[in-house]
Amino acid sequence: MMEYIPLNFPFLAAALLVGISFYILIFKRNLIKLIMGIGMLASGVNLFLVALGYRAGGNAPIYTEVPEGPMVLPVPQALTLTSIVINVAVLALMLTMVILIYRHTGDMDSEKSRILKG
Amino acid sequence: MDKLLIHSPILVIAIPLVVAFLTPLIGRAGGKARNVLVVASLAFVEFLVIILARDIYLNGIHIYTLGATSPALALPGGAMVPIRIILEVDGMSIFMGIIWATVSLAAAIFSLSHMARETGQTRFYTLLLLMVAGCFGMIFTGDLFNLFVFLEIASISGAALIAFRTRFADAVEGGFKYIVISAVAGLMFLFAVGLLYGQYNSLNIGYLAHVMQYSMLDKIALTLFLVALTIKTGMVPLHMWYPDSYTVAPANITAMLVITSHACMYAVFRVCFTLYGITLDPATVGWIVVIIGLLTMFVGVTMAVFQTDVMRFMSYHAISQMGYMWLGVGVGLAVLGNPEALATYGRAAISGGIFHILNHAMYKPLLFMTAGALFHRTATRDLNKMGGLGHNMKFTLILYIIGTLSIAGIPPLNGFASKFLIYESVYQFNPVLAVVAMLVSIITLASFTKAFQSAFTGPQLPEYKDVKEVPKSMLIGMGILAAGIIFTSIFPGLIVERIVNPATDALINQAAYVNGIMGGMP
Amino acid sequence: MLTKIVRTVANQLILFILIFGLYVIAHGHLTPGGGFQGGAVIVSGVVMLLVAFSSQELKKSLRERLLSIMESSGALIFIGLAFAGIGIVFFYNFLVGTPIFGRIPATGPGPGDIWTGGFIPLMNLAVGLKVVAGLSAVVLAMALFSSGEEIEE
Numbered sequence: 001m002m003e004y005i006p007l008n009f010p011f012l013a014a015a016l017l018v019g020i021s022f023y024i025l026i027f028k029r030n031l032i033k034l035i036m037g038i039g040m041l042a043s044g045v046n047l048f049l050v051a052l053g054y055r056a057g058g059n060a061p062i063y064t065e066v067p068e069g070p071m072v073l074p075v076p077q078a079l080t081l082t083s084i085v086i087n088v089a090v091l092a093l094m095l096t097m098v099i100l101i102y103r104h105t106g107d108m109d110s111e112k113s114r115i116l117k118g
Numbered sequence: 119m120d121k122l123l124i125h126s127p128i129l130v131i132a133i134p135l136v137v138a139f140l141t142p143l144i145g146r147a148g149g150k151a152r153n154v155l156v157v158a159s160l161a162f163v164e165f166l167v168i169i170l171a172r173d174i175y176l177n178g179i180h181i182y183t184l185g186a187t188s189p190a191l192a193l194p195g196g197a198m199v200p201i202r203i204i205l206e207v208d209g210m211s212i213f214m215g216i217i218w219a220t221v222s223l224a225a226a227i228f229s230l231s232h233m234a235r236e237t238g239q240t241r242f243y244t245l246l247l248l249m250v251a252g253c254f255g256m257i258f259t260g261d262l263f264n265l266f267v268f269l270e271i272a273s274i275s276g277a278a279l280i281a282f283r284t285r286f287a288d289a290v291e292g293g294f295k296y297i298v299i300s301a302v303a304g305l306m307f308l309f310a311v312g313l314l315y316g317q318y319n320s321l322n323i324g325y326l327a328h329v330m331q332y333s334m335l336d337k338i339a340l341t342l343f344l345v346a347l348t349i350k351t352g353m354v355p356l357h358m359w360y361p362d363s364y365t366v367a368p369a370n371i372t373a374m375l376v377i378t379s380h381a382c383m384y385a386v387f388r389v390c391f392t393l394y395g396i397t398l399d400p401a402t403v404g405w406i407v408v409i410i411g412l413l414t415m416f417v418g419v420t421m422a423v424f425q426t427d428v429m430r431f432m433s434y435h436a437i438s439q440m441g442y443m444w445l446g447v448g449v450g451l452a453v454l455g456n457p458e459a460l461a462t463y464g465r466a467a468i469s470g471g472i473f474h475i476l477n478h479a480m481y482k483p484l485l486f487m488t489a490g491a492l493f494h495r496t497a498t499r500d501l502n503k504m505g506g507l508g509h510n511m512k513f514t515l516i517l518y519i520i521g522t523l524s525i526a527g528i529p530p531l532n533g534f535a536s537k538f539l540i541y542e543s544v545y546q547f548n549p550v551l552a553v554v555a556m557l558v559s560i561i562t563l564a565s566f567t568k569a570f571q572s573a574f575t576g577p578q579l580p581e582y583k584d585v586k587e588v589p590k591s592m593l594i595g596m597g598i599l600a601a602g603i604i605f606t607s608i609f610p611g612l613i614v615e616r617i618v619n620p621a622t623d624a625l626i627n628q629a630a631y632v633n634g635i636m637g638g639m640p
Numbered sequence: 641m642l643t644k645i646v647r648t649v650a651n652q653l654i655l656f657i658l659i660f661g662l663y664v665i666a667h668g669h670l671t672p673g674g675g676f677q678g679g680a681v682i683v684s685g686v687v688m689l690l691v692a693f694s695s696q697e698l699k700k701s702l703r704e705r706l707l708s709i710m711e712s713s714g715a716l717i718f719i720g721l722a723f724a725g726i727g728i729v730f731f732y733n734f735l736v737g738t739p740i741f742g743r744i745p746a747t748g749p750g751p752g753d754i755w756t757g758g759f760i761p762l763m764n765l766a767v768g769l770k771v772v773a774g775l776s777a778v779v780l781a782m783a784l785f786s787s788g789e790e791i792e793e
Contacts, residue, residue, distance in 0.1 A: 018309075025302070031294075034298065038298065038301050038302065038305075041302065041305050042301075042305060045305050045308050045309050045312070048309065048312055049308070049312045052312055052315065052316040060672070062670070062671060062672065063745075063748070063749050063750065063752070064670045064671055064749070064750075064751065064752040065749065065750075065751060065752075066749045067749070068749065075315075075321075076312075076315070079263060079308075079311075079312075079315075081676070082263075082267060083308060085676055086267070086270045086274075086304075087301075088775075089274055090270070090274060090297060090300075090301045092778050093274060093277060093278060093297055094294065094297055094298065094301075095782070096781075096782065096785075097281055097290055097293055097294040097297070098294070099782070099785055099786070100281070100284055100290045101287070101290055101291060101294065104287035104290065105287060113291075114291070115287055115288045115291055116288050116291060116292065116361075116362040116365070116366070125726065125730065128730045132719065132722070132723070132730065135715075135719060136716070136719050136723075139712045139715040139716050139719070140712070140716065142708050142709075142711075142712045143709065143712050143713075182729075182730075183729065184729065184730055184731045185729060185730075185731040185732055185733065186729055186732075187728060187729070187732070188728070188729065189729050
């Protein structure tokens with residue numbers, strides 16, 4: 001059982017990142033901390049996707065000046081790249097909205113700056 | 119015309135994208151040119167959807183491979199797995215496509231006068247066309263990762279549109295809640311796609327349905343899919359964000375967002391019926407969906423009874439009506455493994471749920487747009503402050519009455535037809551469910567009568583004495599939807615037989631979907 | 641506005657950052673990189689200028705109208721190239737076999753040939769243009785927002 005841990009290191013790290021980010025999303029109230037939690041969730045999912053494509057002893061999946069031998073899978077790398085671009089757009093939108101909320105209510109705490117209730 | 123038909127699945131997605139990026143360039147030439155361009159492109163998209171629908175009802179599933187040497191070449195050169203991104207349009211996809219094309223055309227015509235006083239209108243139309251393209255992509259695609267990308271496009275542009283009127287503080291808060299929920303849901307969806315890719319080395323829905331064995335990781339992936347997509351439809355334990363976001367948006371954007379949450383419900387059906395099919399445990403998953411439907415119906419309508427803000431009141435009713443659709447399709451899913459029960463009442467239950475999607479997609483945007491018309495003329499959404507507006511706004515009054523009779527399920531109108539189909543088939547499954555559904559319908563009628571009385575009837579208040587009727591483009595937008603309601607009310611049998619039953623058969627028949635891609639391989 | 645040393649060094653460094661970003665965009669079909677990555681490198685150079693000079697100074701050079709036109713034309717070039725093969729299928733690589741970017745590369749590892757790839761290098765350039773215009777508009781708008789004024793229409 002213990003010899004599986006070094007083999008599965010990337011997956012354990014991805015699970016840890018996702019777990020910590022869920023803790024942040026549930027228990028923290030500052031709006032900037034929520035945004036950081038979502039960024040961390042994105043990093044965890046991206047790490048999981050890249051780690052799926054690993055093949056033992058493989059090289060980078062390009063043909064320019066690469067040594068002979070097996071290559072790792074290129075499709076998960078394309079999926080990760082698309083995911084990073086989408087998350088950049090989402091984070092930029094969330095930060096702009098936090099700037100506007102701060103301008104209207106003057107407070108960064110999500111309990112105190114709530115207007116919509118019921 | 120023939121070439122237009124072959125390329126129509128990708129043209130329906132690509133034309134709103136092109137016009138979305140042409141709008142800032144043409145918008146410098148003036149507002150009128152931009153308005154004409156936007157409405158003309160949405161009308162052309164509606165035309166393309168109608169000719170594609172005719173072809174699918176005659177000839178079956180339509181696939182389109184992006185980048186191959188011919189559109190139908192999914193397995194080039196004798197390969198065993200499909201390569202490239204493939205769009206696959208069957209009866210259920212084109213059903214959602216017809217709904218989305220009509221509602222977005224009506225919403226765009228409505229916004230020509232409703233948003234006329236705002237600055238930055240060019241950006242508004244760019245975001246609106248991006249949302250149209252994103253939702254069409256979600257409905258027509260046959261590839262899981264493509265579904266994720268278009269889901270995120272629709273969410274980001276939807277959140278930006280909710281927070282568009284930045285001078286209202288609550289609009290920005292509603293938009294922030296929407297984007298946080300959508301980001302978390304999208305990332306969980308991507309995690310599940312990664313789990314499936316790691317096992318089967320393919321992202322195509324048809325191929326995954328062919329090789330699916332229901333291992334432990336597949337069960338985890340099913341749970342993640344269901345939770346991520348049902349958060350976005352406003353299912354009950356996770357519905358807190360839904361009224362906050364849908365209250366503060368401009369009224370026609372709320373109409374379009376309701377259809378976007380229907381498209382997420384379509385994605386749940388795609389995962390349960392087509393991707394997993396018989397291999398998942400139908401009795402368990404079906405009963406879970408039925409219980410969720412009951413809870414959603416009941417909690418939605420009881421929270422709606424005491425609201426004073428007219429848009430918030432209508433968004434709680436939208437949550438409640440989604441419960442009817444979950445109930446109908448859940449009963450069908452629960453008997454999926456049992457062929458005789460499926461033929462007796464399961465198919466009718468799924469048809470009832472899908473017919474209810476069509477009806478809801480016509481009367482709910484109409485009701486939201488009448489609330490928007492009230493806001494346009496009186497600058498308030500509070501029902502306690504309004505009164506006696508029926509004297510001045512006669513057309514809005516008639517349209518509101520049509521919408522109310524529809525949602526409550528009163529006999530001549532189309533709401534009754536779909537609810538009766540659900541009651542009949544669900545009663546044979548378990549009588550308690552039908553009784554709860556009828557009770558919810560009665561409470562819906564009661565709450566809408568209260569809202570009608572406080573907004574439209576009564577003596578005319580002095581501050582609303584010179585309120586005029588809303589501008590013509592808003593009436594045309596609402597009139598398109600009302601015409602659809604009246605047509606469906608007069609010919610319900612025709613609509614069920616021609617449009618709803620092909621969609622039901624497409625969902626139940628997983629083998630036809632797989633054969634569309636694999637071309638008859640064993 | 642930071643001190644004179646920082647401003648002078650930023651003025652000299654922006655040239656190298658620009659060239660490196662264009663290298664990453666242009667060789668996207670041979671080495672790791674491509675449209676988005678090269679565009680992000682160039683935007684990091686713009687952020688360096690934004691920190692060294694204040695946002696008020698930068699607003700005079702990067703006008704909003706120019707950025708909007710660059711962004712729209714980047715997206716339109718991308719979709720236009722995809723539409724150009726519509727005679728066969730949407731997104732069909734119609735430049736393979738023609739003299740422009742159309743050579744077939746040799747199989748196996750080796751030094752890459754830049755004239756291969758069909759319309760992929762052209763799409764990389766269009767995406768790079770759009771990313772530079774879009775992200776610098778976002779960064780500039782946030783900097784102006786925080787210091788109290790807004791970009792109008």
